Amino acid sequence: MKKRLPLFLMAVLCSITIYAQEYFPKNDGVRTTDNSYTAFTNATIYVTPDRVIEGGTLLIHRGKVVAAGKKVSVPDNSLITDLDGKYIYPSFIDIYSDFGVQKPSRPASRGRTPQYDASRKGYYWNDHVMPEKEAGDHFTFDNARARELIKYGFGVVNTHVPDGIIRGTGMLVALDSADAYDQRILQQNTAQHLSFSKSVASAQNYPTSLMGAMALIRQLYRDAEWYAGGHADNRDLSLEALVRNRTLPQIFETGSYQNDLRAAKIAKEFGLEYILKGGVDEYQRIDEIKATGARFILPLNFPDAYDVTDPMLAQRVALADMRLWNQAPGNPAALAAHGIPFALTLNGLKNTSGFKTNLKRAIDYGLDKTTALKALTTVPAQLLGQAGHIGQLDKGSYANFLITSGDIFDEKTTLYENWVLGQKHIITDMGTRDIRGQYRLSVAGEEYTLTLKGSIEEPSAELKSDTTALKSKITYKNGWINLFFTPEDKEGFTRLTGKVKDEKQLEGKAITAGGTESRWTAARQKPHTPGDKDKKDSFIPQRLPITYPNKAYGFTRLPETQSVLFKNATVWTSEDTGILEQTDVLVKNGRIARIGKDLPASGATVIDATGKHLTAGIIDEHSHIAAASVNESGHNSSAEVSMEDVIDADDINIYRNLSGGVTTIQVLHGSANPIGGRSAIIKLKWGLPADRLIYENAPEFIKFALGENVKQSNWGSAQTVRFPQSRMGVEQVYADYFQRAREYAEAKESGKPFRFDYEMETLAEILDGKRFITCHSYVQSEINMLMKVAERFGFTVNTFTHILEGYKLADKMKAHGVLGASTFSDWWGYKFEVNDAIPYNAAIMESQGLNVAINSDDAEMSRRLNQEAAKTVKYGGVPEEEAWKMITINPAKMLHLDHRTGSIKEGKDADLVLWSDHPLSVYAVAEKTYIEGVPYYDYSLMQKAQQDMVRERNTLINQMIEAKNKGMKTRAPEQKAEKHFHCDTEVYGL
The missing domain is CATH 2.40.128.120 (Quinohemoprotein amine dehydrogenase alpha subunit, domain 2)
Known part of the structure; x- marks a missing residue:
């Protein structure tokens, strides 16, 4: 493996070499300098995709373009090639490559015991942050791969080591045949590369989640600012490199539209411009993608059709995956239509041969050929700041170009030669006769x-x-x-x-x-005529329309706010007014406008609710649906992470919850550590992107946890390294962290320079009463312990969730000032610490004056919380109205949202559910679910959607069978298991 020389030494050696070659011939003979020119005449020359010269001449000398035009003066000492009828294009550029780099591998000695500390000295505290890494240090020119890339029209690649969250810098490499290393390397340190994925070369635990990776990147940027200001006590080579690389293009691998938006969120926070290496699904949220203002690198790894000839196996494939096959090749065209700049990359393709096939599919799906050429030439050059050197054929640029028989993207066109740095590579002999x-x-x-x-x-x-x-x-x-x-x-x-x-x-x-x-x-x-087409890869299926989200039950058109008058309903207000019989409720502008009898319609749509029940939308205080990850278990405190970063607006459980009347949920971090992550409070606005689900100006919450999970009781025998390992240790974690937070706040208020710390900022907000705690809890002694710690540091615990031994100390919770006890209706005995749980828990706590809610912690239970609330009527005789409040106004109070939602009251958000029967009945069906006056769920429309999906699946299956019959590649059907998150998901078995 060749090692990169230090820049100053390389410069010295190169200069010595240049002059030495002029005056000191090699041993193998007298050296002569090649001063001849090469001219290509009578060609159609694409100087750039937008500047085309008919019957022009391209003149090159010493690996550079001298001129390109119709009237080029050709020197006498020129080798002239007549290209009558042929075309010249700039060679292609792939700026997201791992060409020639040594692939990192997992350490052979990695054991089962987790690694919490970094393995390196003098670098950043996290092994997955490596801005100091340079591609040149891990590079060996791969001749076989270079020949393959040249065959498909590529002349230059930007290569990097695709490993880690901060991956270091890339290097621009020409795919020429020269032996000299310095001639191939066009530029060192071309771009800084980033991702959300950890390094395979390190076993360091943190981060264990997507939200942890996002938090790490944020903290890294803050630390770099602190370091650049000269405040650090010790030298850090990683932070030095990060500061040094900040002027380079920043290429961030995302791989999907949701991660595009997550990376763009970080970029906006820090005033950065990321070049996003996306996926094949940006078209699904194209307006949001455009709003990021980002430039993109798009892969062409469109999914193959499924082999669905077996009807039983075809049932395994989700509608969303079928649609992706049908729609994904239109992704580049969608970005082009919205004016979003992008380059194309081979990255993600199993074989280089797939490049030509999939590029043709993208063009068949509407990608303009000029835009496609830009995406392979001028755009990647611009993204790397190399516009004057590569990707075009203006004077002074490198002589990297293709000679073809015609339109470069026509499947009948022959690629004859690929010239790189003025060196010819023959792909097809121009003298080859067409015998077809x-x-x-x-x-x-x-x-x-x-x-x-x-x-x-x-x-x-x-x-x-x-x-x-x-x-x-x-x-x-x-x-x-x-x-x-x-x-x-x-x-x-x-x-x-x-x-x-x-x-x-x-x-x-x-x-x-x-x-x-x-x-x-x-x-x-x-x-042979151009109209003749091979059977293989010629099938272009009719594209199906996109829905929001682009899966089962998605909207073809997003619903809008409606003015609605519910007539003659039985209205469960969840207020002191109680249950109102034969009452009207008028909704206007997303709010509850009036409540009364015989209200005028005032232009509103009238819904006859006679014999039906109207309630406020159900609120689930403890949920884990709509999340891409749930636990950051890499440290005993993860207060720096936020569930808002990982909201998955496409989760089908949002729709299922709407079908059960749920309109608001708190998406909580899991119970992997005593101090978990910040929560997200969202409304289940099915079809909208993630950022529009989150409550505006929502109160701030964080998840704490007690019990077996946080001390790693069930994690396995190898998980005995992280503190705490006992219930006593859990208390000490809280005491230590809050003391640190107090000292951090004092330093911040002193006016002196301080290192910004997201974890300490969050904990300081608790001390300051600006952030509220929801604590996962079971056992009486631990609940007492946390209240005492809180009192010691001057705050109260807002909510104890689970709280299955709450009946034992309800009076103490009341005295402490606990705002809410959010519990299960009848879960008990599923692990040792819940052996004392009883189904009368909710009723007993309610009788002691606590604000009690019933929560789910489960994607299945959350869509039938009305029935869970009904159980409190059976277990403890809770009145029906009070039972209903446990899933509406009570959790709203816990979440400090009762001024907006949780009850039917004039002026509140129109978060409403129309039930076919008594809402606590197992026979009740949520017929319509409104959020802020928008009908996000309708039972009758759901039934119609099911029928439409049967027809759509049949259409897609027939398309895939036809694709197979046309000779296109197929893959075996696969059933992707749904992942239902709970508190302990991604904890056990780490």
Whole structure:
């Protein structure tokens, strides 16, 4: 492996080498300088995708372009090539490559015991942050791969080590055949590379989640600012490199539209411009993607069709995955239509051969050819700040260009040569004759029909005797044709060979299976025409419309706020007014406008609610749906992470919750550590992007946890390293962190420079009463412990969730000032610390004056919380109205949202559910669910959607079968298991 020399030393050596070559010849003879020019005349030259010269001349000298135009003065000492009728294009550029770099591997000695500290000294505290890494230090030129890339039109790649969250800098490499290392390397340190993925070379635990990776990046930027200001006590080579690299292009690998938006969120916070290496699904949220203002690098790894010929196996494939196959090739065209700049990359393709096929699919799906050419030439050059050197053929740019027979994206076009740094690489000999067409073949007195098609340089053969197809194979190289076939009713091969002199009349020597020699001739009856198409990869399915979200039950058009008058309903107000019979509720502008009898419609849509029940939307105080991850378990405190970063607006459980009347949930961090992450309070606005689900000006919450999970009781025998390992240790964690937070706040208020710390900021907000705690809890002694710690530091615990031994100390909780006790209705005995749980818990706590809610902590339970609340009527005799409040106004109070939602009151948000029956009944169906006056769920429309999905699946299945019959690649059906998060998800078995 070649090592990169220090820049100053390389510069010195290069300068010495240049002058030494002029005056001191090598041992193998006298060195002469090549001063000749090379001119290509009479060509159609694409100087750039937008500047085309007809019948022009391209002049190059010493690896650079001298001129390109119609009137170019060609020096006498020029080698001239007449390209009459041929085309010249700039060679392609791939700016997201791992060409030639040594791939990191997992350490062979990695054990089962987790690693919490960094393995390096003098660098950042996290091994997955490596801005100091340079591609040149891990690079060896790969000749075989270079030849393959050259074959497909590439001349330059930007390579990097694709490992880690901060991956270091890339390097611009020319794919030339020169032996000199410094000639191939066009530029060191071209861009800083980032991702959300950890390094495989390190076992350091943190981060264990997507939200942890986002928090780490944020803290890293803050630390770099602190370091750049000269405040750090010790030298940090990682932070030095990060500060040094901040002026470089920042390329962030995301891989999906949701991660695009997450990375763009970080960029906006820090005033950065990321170049996002996206996925194939940006089209699904194209307006939000455009709003990021980011530039993109798009892969062409469109999914293959599923082999759905088996009806039973076809059932495994989700509608969303079928749609992705149908729609993804239109992703580049969608970005182009919205004016979003992008480059194209080979990254993600299993084989380089897929580049040409998938690029053609993208063009068939509407990608303009000029835009496609820009995405492979001028745009990647611009993204790297190399516009004057690569990606175009203006004077002074590198002589990297392609010579073709025609339009570079026409499937019938032949790529003849790829010149890199002025060095010629022959792909197809320009002297190769086009022998494609239909022939009458005569061999040893037998007549056959021979059809040659495919590409000029690699034709394929179809041979028939009358109507009988014969097995045959053809090779065509260096002007010689060799054809092998098995005659009908005979054994062995007849072998034909001959030099092609005239494509209209082929001839040569034939040797039969018996060894007899003779002559053969093939007279062309019909030439190959551009209209002839191979069967393979020619199928373009009719594209299905996008929905929001783009999966089952998505909206073809997003619903809008409606003015609605519910007539004659039984209204459960969840207020002191109680249950109102035969009452009207008027909704206007997303709010509850009036409540009363015989209200005028005032232009509103009237819904006859006679015999039905109208309630406020259900609120789930403890949920884990709509999240891409739930636990950051890399440290015993993860107060720096936020569930808002990982909201998954496409989670089908949002729709399922709406079908159960749920309108608001608190998405909580799990219970992997005593101090968990910040929560997200969202409204279930199905179809909207993640940031529009989050409550505006929502109160700030954080998840704490007690019990078995935080001390790693059930994590396995290897998980005995992280503090705490006992319940006593849990208390000490709280005491230590709050003391640190207090000292941090004092330093911040002192006016002196201080290092910004997201974790300490969050904990200081608790001390300051600006952030509220929801604590996962079971056992009486631990609940007491946390209240005492809180009182010691001057705050109260807002909510104890689970709280299955709450009945034992409800009076103490009341005295402490606990605002809410959010519990299960009847879960008990599922692990040791809940052995004392009883189903009367909610009723007992309610009787002691606590504000009690019923929560789910489960994606299945959350869609039937009305029935869970009903259980408190059975277990403890809680009145029906009070039971209903446990899933509406009570959790609203816990979340400090009761001024907005949780009850039916004039002026509040119109978060409403119309039930077919008594809402606590198992027979009740949520017929309509409104959020702020928008109908996000309708039972009758859900039934129609199910019928529509059956038809859509059938359409997609037929398309995939047709694609298979057309010769396109397919893959086996797969059923992707739904992941339901709980508190302990991603904790056990780490």
